[in-house]
Amino acid sequence: MKLDKNKxxxxxxxxxxxxxxxxxxxxxxxxxxxxxxxxxxxxxEEMAEAFENLGLGCLETIAGASGGVRLRPKLTQKDLLSFIxxxxxxxxxxxxxxxxxxxxxxxxxxxxxxxxKIGEIMAFEFENTKPDFVITVETKGIPVAMMTARALDCPxxxxxxxxxxxxxxxxxxxYVSASSxxxxxxxxxxxxxxQGQKGLIIDDFMRGGxxxxxxxxxxxxxxxxxxxxxxxxxxxxxxxxxxxEYKALIELKEVSENSEVSRFSPARWVLER
Amino acid sequence: MKLDKNKxxxxxxxxxxxxxxxxxxxxxxxxxxxxxxxxxxxxxEEMAEAFENLGLGCLETIAGASGGVRLRPKLTQKDLLSFIxxxxxxxxxxxxxxxxxxxxxxxxxxxxxxxxKIGEIMAFEFENTKPDFVITVETKGIPVAMMTARALDCPxxxxxxxxxxxxxxxxxxxYVSASSxxxxxxxxxxxxxxQGQKGLIIDDFMRGGxxxxxxxxxxxxxxxxxxxxxxxxxxxxxxxxxxxEYKALIELKEVSENSEVSRFSPARWVLER
Numbered sequence: 001m002k003l004d005k006n007k008x009x010x011x012x013x014x015x016x017x018x019x020x021x022x023x024x025x026x027x028x029x030x031x032x033x034x035x036x037x038x039x040x041x042x043x044x045e046e047m048a049e050a051f052e053n054l055g056l057g058c059l060e061t062i063a064g065a066s067g068g069v070r071l072r073p074k075l076t077q078k079d080l081l082s083f084i085x086x087x088x089x090x091x092x093x094x095x096x097x098x099x100x101x102x103x104x105x106x107x108x109x110x111x112x113x114x115x116x117k118i119g120e121i122m123a124f125e126f127e128n129t130k131p132d133f134v135i136t137v138e139t140k141g142i143p144v145a146m147m148t149a150r151a152l153d154c155p156x157x158x159x160x161x162x163x164x165x166x167x168x169x170x171x172x173x174x175y176v177s178a179s180s181x182x183x184x185x186x187x188x189x190x191x192x193x194x195q196g197q198k199g200l201i202i203d204d205f206m207r208g209g210x211x212x213x214x215x216x217x218x219x220x221x222x223x224x225x226x227x228x229x230x231x232x233x234x235x236x237x238x239x240x241x242x243x244x245e246y247k248a249l250i251e252l253k254e255v256s257e258n259s260e261v262s263r264f265s266p267a268r269w270v271l272e273r
Numbered sequence: 274m275k276l277d278k279n280k281x282x283x284x285x286x287x288x289x290x291x292x293x294x295x296x297x298x299x300x301x302x303x304x305x306x307x308x309x310x311x312x313x314x315x316x317x318e319e320m321a322e323a324f325e326n327l328g329l330g331c332l333e334t335i336a337g338a339s340g341g342v343r344l345r346p347k348l349t350q351k352d353l354l355s356f357i358x359x360x361x362x363x364x365x366x367x368x369x370x371x372x373x374x375x376x377x378x379x380x381x382x383x384x385x386x387x388x389x390k391i392g393e394i395m396a397f398e399f400e401n402t403k404p405d406f407v408i409t410v411e412t413k414g415i416p417v418a419m420m421t422a423r424a425l426d427c428p429x430x431x432x433x434x435x436x437x438x439x440x441x442x443x444x445x446x447x448y449v450s451a452s453s454x455x456x457x458x459x460x461x462x463x464x465x466x467x468q469g470q471k472g473l474i475i476d477d478f479m480r481g482g483x484x485x486x487x488x489x490x491x492x493x494x495x496x497x498x499x500x501x502x503x504x505x506x507x508x509x510x511x512x513x514x515x516x517x518e519y520k521a522l523i524e525l526k527e528v529s530e531n532s533e534v535s536r537f538s539p540a541r542w543v544l545e546r
Binding site: 017046106147154167 | 278
């Protein structure tokens with residue numbers, strides 16, 4: 001099918017947007033549109049500039065045999081900051097404070113728009129670590145981890161709290177979660193990962209870091225390297241976490257059950273970038 | 274910023290693709306691109322035809338005060354069938370058969386590309402029921418439910434197996450799952466839904482229909498209407514499910530643990546559409 005330039009642009013952007021970070025060859029688009037590869041290449045160059053200006057992401061041409069074009073999600077500093085500030089604002093509404101000083105946050109983390117944007121931020125921050133998969137432990141981190149995997153164009157792996165009959169043989173570890181102060185179990189299906197891969201750990205919340213440490217121990221049982229640890233919210237206290245290197249988007253400064261007050265702020269790197 | 278037609282097309286498609294089904298006003302695009310609304314309208318019309326021809330979805334103009342433009346995910350019959358057939362093929366590989374005749378399927382359902390496509394199919398099938406949210410019960414259905422919510426541009430709600438401190442007060446019900454033949458519990462946070470809403474139930478697997486029935490009972494505790502029930506895989510037996518109306522994408526015809534054979538086929542409506 002021969003398409004004019006306007007339509008080529010629209011169709012190409014649709015395909016690239018549906019699978020962020022996936023590399024499509026110029027040949028693929030050339031054949032789809034009935035044009036020369038050089039024409040596709042020119043289209044991309046022209047579009048890339050407009051995308052950059054509008055803050056719609058990074059249209060990148062990759063040279064070489066495995067080359068082609070991909071659309072890397074990339075927020076402008078302004079959009080990143082206003083998104084995180086807005087999220088802090090919504091998180092700190094008084095009715096979110098629960099008995100025991102816990103915070104209701106599932107509604108926000110399950111909103112596709114928010115999960116998708118967080119996933120795109122995580123993907124941008126960790127893309128250079130080249131993970132083979134994203135891993136989380138059920139349940140609240142799943143939507144964000146799913147969207148991170150989508151933005152990285154890699155599989156999602158979910159560690160379970162219990163052994164499941166539908167997961168086949170699995171490896172389990174015990175760990176102590178600081179939030180619950182209880183011994184907990186997490187297990188991972190042997191079929192889910194392969195020795196020698198790299199896994200990116202994503203979770204919604206970190207207090208002591210026990211859960212993230214648990215996931216990293218679980219992965220080391222499979223000889224899997226940790227590409228990085230990304231969490232949406234971390235608490236200011238305890239300052240020392242069980243895991244040394246991690247990237248959080250938001251810091252929970254304090255929460256008081258009695259006064260129904262919680263204070264959130266963007267992580268320092270978000271402010272300083 | 275004044276943009277030429279090519280770039281307008283690309284930028285508009287990016288924004289529409291990132292939030293399928295969301296209605297953007299012509300005014301929004303007009304202001305973003307520094308053009309008249311009538312120009313935006315012409316751009317859309319031109320693009321819609323190309324999208325239809327390429328099977329990239331349905332670019333729809335909505336008239337009236339709350340009008341604008343949206344991109345409805347829509348697979349062509351050919352793409353739908355080839356996607357489902359390919360999924361059947363991958364599901365039926367012998368190493369997926371587990372002790373007890375269970376099937377390993379998490380890897381496929383957690384692949385962003387597959388979950389996204391299933392979500393788009395579900396959204397297209399249930400969009401006319403106008404759900405306020407998508408609901409699933411943890412865990413394996415979450416990625417697909419998330420992508421359905423994304424494609425419908427509505428929130429995701431997750432029922433839990435246990436009461437969680439981070440969910441606030443919640444309502445719990447007991448139900449019998451045919452798969453496990455056990456009494457199980459599911460609970461839903463009071464904060465997650467509002468009386469009078471409509472919920473679309475999405476799950477990955479249905480055998481007897483106990484889990485879907487459980488979800489529908491849980492929703493009726495909140496005075497919430499069921500918009501519909503969508504599952505990825507249903508079993509041919511038992512033929513009578515606890516839930517009468519549901520839409521499945523794939524039928525599991527038989528599974529034999531000894532011979533490591535499982536047979537899947539597309540649901541009849543997929544073949545007959």
